[in-house]
Amino acid sequence: MILTLLILIPLVAGILSFLAKENGKMIALLSSVATLGVAIATSVHAGTQTISWSIPWIPRLGAQLSFYADGMSAMLCLLTAIVMPVIFITNWNKTVDRAGSFYGLMLLSQAGITGVFLAHDALLFYFFWELALIPVYFLCSSWGGEKRVAVTFKFFVYTFLGSLMMLAALIFLSSQNPGVNAYSWENIVSAGASLDPVTQQWVFVLIFVAFAIKMPIFPFHTWQPDTYEQSPTPITIILSALMVKMGLYGVIRWLIPVAPEGVALWSNTIVVLSIIGIVYASCIAIVQTDLKRLVAYSSIAHMGLMAAAAFSQTKVGMHGLMVQMFNHGINITGMWLIVSMVEQRWGTRDMTKLGGMASTAPKMAIALVIISLANIALPLTNGFIGEFMLFNGLFSSASQYHIIFMVVAGIGIILGAVYTLNMIQKTAYGDAVEMTVSKDITTNEFVGLTIIIGIILILGVYPKPLLDMTLGVVNMMIP
Amino acid sequence: MKAIIASTVLGVVMMFAGLLVKDKKAVSSLAIILFIALLGVNVWDLMTTSPSEPQSFFNNMLRVNGYSLWFNTLMTGCTLLYVMLVNKDIQRVGSHVAEYYALIFFILCGSYLLSTYNNMLMLFLGIEIMSIPQYILAGSDKRNLKSSEASLKYFLMGAFSTGILMMGVTLLYGATGTFNIVGFTFLQSDFLSPMALAGIMFLMVAMAFKVSAAPLHMWTPDVYDGAPTAFTAIMATVVKASAFLAFMRLFSVSFGALSSKWMLVLSIITAATLFVGNITAVFQQSVKRMLAYSSIAQAGFMLFAILAVNSTAWEGMMLYGVAYSVATIGMFAVLLKLKDYTYDGFNGLAKKDPVLAFFTTVFLLSLAGIPLTGGFMAKYFVLLAAVQQGKIMWLVIFALFMAAISSYYYFRVIIAMYFKQGEPEFQSEVTSTDKFMMAITTIIVLLLGIFPHWILHV
Numbered sequence: 023m024i025l026t027l028l029i030l031i032p033l034v035a036g037i038l039s040f041l042a043k044e045n046g047k048m049i050a051l052l053s054s055v056a057t058l059g060v061a062i063a064t065s066v067h068a069g070t071q072t073i074s075w076s077i078p079w080i081p082r083l084g085a086q087l088s089f090y091a092d093g094m095s096a097m098l099c100l101l102t103a104i105v106m107p108v109i110f111i112t113n114w115n116k117t118v119d120r121a122g123s124f125y126g127l128m129l130l131s132q133a134g135i136t137g138v139f140l141a142h143d144a145l146l147f148y149f150f151w152e153l154a155l156i157p158v159y160f161l162c163s164s165w166g167g168e169k170r171v172a173v174t175f176k177f178f179v180y181t182f183l184g185s186l187m188m189l190a191a192l193i194f195l196s197s198q199n200p201g202v203n204a205y206s207w208e209n210i211v212s213a214g215a216s217l218d219p220v221t222q223q224w225v226f227v228l229i230f231v232a233f234a235i236k237m238p239i240f241p242f243h244t245w246q247p248d249t250y251e252q253s254p255t256p257i258t259i260i261l262s263a264l265m266v267k268m269g270l271y272g273v274i275r276w277l278i279p280v281a282p283e284g285v286a287l288w289s290n291t292i293v294v295l296s297i298i299g300i301v302y303a304s305c306i307a308i309v310q311t312d313l314k315r316l317v318a319y320s321s322i323a324h325m326g327l328m329a330a331a332a333f334s335q336t337k338v339g340m341h342g343l344m345v346q347m348f349n350h351g352i353n354i355t356g357m358w359l360i361v362s363m364v365e366q367r368w369g370t371r372d373m374t375k376l377g378g379m380a381s382t383a384p385k386m387a388i389a390l391v392i393i394s395l396a397n398i399a400l401p402l403t404n405g406f407i408g409e410f411m412l413f414n415g416l417f418s419s420a421s422q423y424h425i426i427f428m429v430v431a432g433i434g435i436i437l438g439a440v441y442t443l444n445m446i447q448k449t450a451y452g453d454a455v456e457m458t459v460s461k462d463i464t465t466n467e468f469v470g471l472t473i474i475i476g477i478i479l480i481l482g483v484y485p486k487p488l489l490d491m492t493l494g495v496v497n498m499m500i501p
Numbered sequence: 502m503k504a505i506i507a508s509t510v511l512g513v514v515m516m517f518a519g520l521l522v523k524d525k526k527a528v529s530s531l532a533i534i535l536f537i538a539l540l541g542v543n544v545w546d547l548m549t550t551s552p553s554e555p556q557s558f559f560n561n562m563l564r565v566n567g568y569s570l571w572f573n574t575l576m577t578g579c580t581l582l583y584v585m586l587v588n589k590d591i592q593r594v595g596s597h598v599a600e601y602y603a604l605i606f607f608i609l610c611g612s613y614l615l616s617t618y619n620n621m622l623m624l625f626l627g628i629e630i631m632s633i634p635q636y637i638l639a640g641s642d643k644r645n646l647k648s649s650e651a652s653l654k655y656f657l658m659g660a661f662s663t664g665i666l667m668m669g670v671t672l673l674y675g676a677t678g679t680f681n682i683v684g685f686t687f688l689q690s691d692f693l694s695p696m697a698l699a700g701i702m703f704l705m706v707a708m709a710f711k712v713s714a715a716p717l718h719m720w721t722p723d724v725y726d727g728a729p730t731a732f733t734a735i736m737a738t739v740v741k742a743s744a745f746l747a748f749m750r751l752f753s754v755s756f757g758a759l760s761s762k763w764m765l766v767l768s769i770i771t772a773a774t775l776f777v778g779n780i781t782a783v784f785q786q787s788v789k790r791m792l793a794y795s796s797i798a799q800a801g802f803m804l805f806a807i808l809a810v811n812s813t814a815w816e817g818m819m820l821y822g823v824a825y826s827v828a829t830i831g832m833f834a835v836l837l838k839l840k841d842y843t844y845d846g847f848n849g850l851a852k853k854d855p856v857l858a859f860f861t862t863v864f865l866l867s868l869a870g871i872p873l874t875g876g877f878m879a880k881y882f883v884l885l886a887a888v889q890q891g892k893i894m895w896l897v898i899f900a901l902f903m904a905a906i907s908s909y910y911y912f913r914v915i916i917a918m919y920f921k922q923g924e925p926e927f928q929s930e931v932t933s934t935d936k937f938m939m940a941i942t943t944i945i946v947l948l949l950g951i952f953p954h955w956i957l958h959v
Contacts, residue, residue: 082953152871175916
């Protein structure tokens with residue numbers, strides 16, 4: 023029951039927000055804080071035991087409304103529930119046109135994303151997968167930059183095509199074992215795992231395309247930098263901190279157990295693609311002068327490392343992946359918040375026109391430095407432990423090329439340090455550039471950043487709660 | 502089978518009402534009452550016929566199974582929804598309003614025959630009873646050259662395809678000595694005579710024409726575009742769904758066992774229909790013409806139900822027929838309100854009338870097959886049926902690619918409404934009654950998407 027609340031609160035609040043017009047902001051904040059409370063309660067429970075809830079939905083097909091939370095689902099719900107109020111708090115002072123629709127759509131996308139993390143039924147999973155996409159489509163197209171309509175549509179068609187391929191695989195799997203639970207996760211997994219290797223490969227490819235586009239893995243990433251750049255910051259945060267996790271979550275829950283033979287056959291190829299993605303995205307990030315594009319490419323690089331670890335099939339790598347999914351969500355949210363503050367203060371995102379933040383806005387500069395360092399995984403920040411485990415996993419994987427993988431991915435990390443430090447240097451130091459709106463961080467921005475930085479530091483020093491929470495899932499995934 | 506008689510009688514009543522009642526509004530209200538009565542008769546039929554044991558009527562000329570009566574009821578319901586949504590636009594087409602309604606009653610009569618026929622003569626009669634009123638309706642805007650062109654084109658092509666149908670029936674009669682569709686089930690694929698095979702192919706071609714499957718779709722865009730929009734709405738929905746049911750009844754009941762003989766041809770027809778419908782729709786500039794091509798594209802998906810030949814396919818067909826009809830009727834109802842049928846005519850609709858734009862969005866999302874709408878569930882069921890059949894997985898994946906393309910032209914309307922500036926001009930005022938009916942249509946679309954099994958309890 024507690025799981026349905028996680029979805030129902032944002033859903034109902036979203037609909038109310040449409041009707042409330044200008045007061046949508048208030049509804050959004052209150053409901054997201056309430057959801058956060060529920061999510062914390064869920065996480066506390068799910069750390070020790072799984073929670074599930076289900077009722078029949080379409081008996082003719084064997085689909086059920088079935089929600090399930092283990093450590094991983096609860097952790098990602100918690101991430102969603104933390105990020106949303108942070109967005110609302112930091113966005114509080116900005117005036118948004120048609121605020122009711124804006125906040126309504128934000129909340130609906132929250133409901134969709136949470137649903138994806140909780141659904142334990144393939145059809146329901148697909149429903150939420152699309153339900154998360156549609157509000158984001160409208161958000162980006164209505165409130166984005168100049169080229170928003172074309173860019174968002176490209177994003178939409180790309181992801182929609184991917185989801186349809188996944189749908190083909192899900193229809194196929196569910197028709198293998200028809201019955202009252204045809205769509206339940208257990209049934210899909212057993213149907214998939216019992217197929218012959220050739221068919222499993224097909225199933226693997228169809229499902230993988232959907233998740234690869236969403237993550238995105240090189241070469242499916244072309245929608246991403248443009249979409250991130252054109253979207254308003256709150257949506258960029260939803261896209262990069264949360265929706266990208268849907269892809270990874272999908273891989274872990276709905277791909278690896280479903281087509282183990284397919285994974286075995288394809289994993290080297292995918293790890294290679296992911297590592298190409300890391301190096302490629304890092305190289306492009308180095309030459310970017312636009313802050314938003316820089317962060318977008320850095321996000322592709324980070325996702326590449328996580329995807330590589332997901333397919334390297336080691337216990338420590340998988341555990342690192344769980345932790346890093348959470349941490350990446352927090353860090354990237356912090357990065358986008360800073361970028362949007364910079365854009366608001368200086369009226370530009372071009373790094374060549376920025377400088378001297380440390381003297382003009384010292385508090386913001388401190389936040390920028392801490393979050394950027396977390397982003398390159400410096401020890402004592404949350405990024406370190408996750409990335410360390412990911413590398414460890416990549417190195418100890420069974421693949422014969424594991425050393426090459428590790429070394430090349432390591433180059434990506436060095437490149438990551440290059441562009442991040444370069445960015446800090448260009449924006450925070452150097453000759454001071456006058457702000458157009460002369461103000462260091464405001465109270466609400468301070469609250470938002472404090473939450474983010476607090477999590478970064480606490481988990482950097484004491485990651486145990488997160489590790490404990492996800493240990494059960496890792497043990498189940500890789501015995 | 503009281504509904505067949507009732508639809509005929511009510512049609513005649515409507516014609517006489519045209520003589521006696523001159524007020525267009527009164528005629529429309531009378532029509533709505535009579536359609537409700539017809540729906541009542543259908544429900545009565547449904548209640549009094551037990552679905553488990555098929556019953557025969559009129560010397561075994563008609564035979565109902567569980568799906569037939571339920572399908573009739575649903576299609577009558579769709580027609581009622583259609584009449585309630587567009588009755589004001591029907592009044593604007595011309596002066597013979599009562600006759601238009603009478604023709605719609607006859608179309609329904611044909612549709613009832615098509616869902617229950619047990620004999621090839623009844624198939625022929627059903628198709629003719631359903632088609633002839635359409636030829637008239639297509640040309641009902643007499644002063645408009647395009648409307649007359651549509652009517653003539655439809656008539657000539659339709660007559661030609663009916664000839665092919667007749668030819669197929671004759672050949673099959675020659676091969677088996679019977680008109681009874683159950684009689685054809687004794688045809689065996691091992692000793693299929695060329696005559697019987699030719700008959701089956703003729704029938705397939707004729708039916709493919711009626712459901713506008715490629716490469717026999719050429720008439721569709723011109724006829725749908727030329728006919729008055731109020732009547733395109735019913736031609737593209739109820740009529741099409743009924744023709745599909747007839748197609749399916751023939752090929753699953755009579756020729757189901759011979760599926761190895763016609764499967765490849767029909768697979769190619771399906772692929773061609775999906776391809777032509779979707780690709781051509783992308784290049785249209787008029788939303789009305791786009792909907793005509795979209796109806797071809799949707800036909801491609803409905804063909805999956807025929808290809809699948811299993812029980813899920815029947816459910817898929819029912820669901821597809823209803824979900825597609827309801828969303829398309831809603832879309833045409835919106836289109837009828839606008840002056841300019843091009844995409845630009847929709848520019849800025851969301852600002853001018855956000856509620857109307859929301860309804861339109863739901864209809865379009867349903868046609869594109871996005872979850873939470875009936876269109877998704879309908880596509881899901883027909884594709885599930887095809888996957889269960891097991892031999893046409895390649896076609897399923899091809900169809901899903903085409904579905905992704907279809908999102909392009911449906912979303913163009915959404916983009917125009919929400920993200921482009923403009924001042925849409927209305928042809929007639931959108932009253933609160935219109936909005937209420939559209940809201941009901943929207944709710945039906947959403948309910949079909951969440952609880953599709955509600956209309957599948959046969």
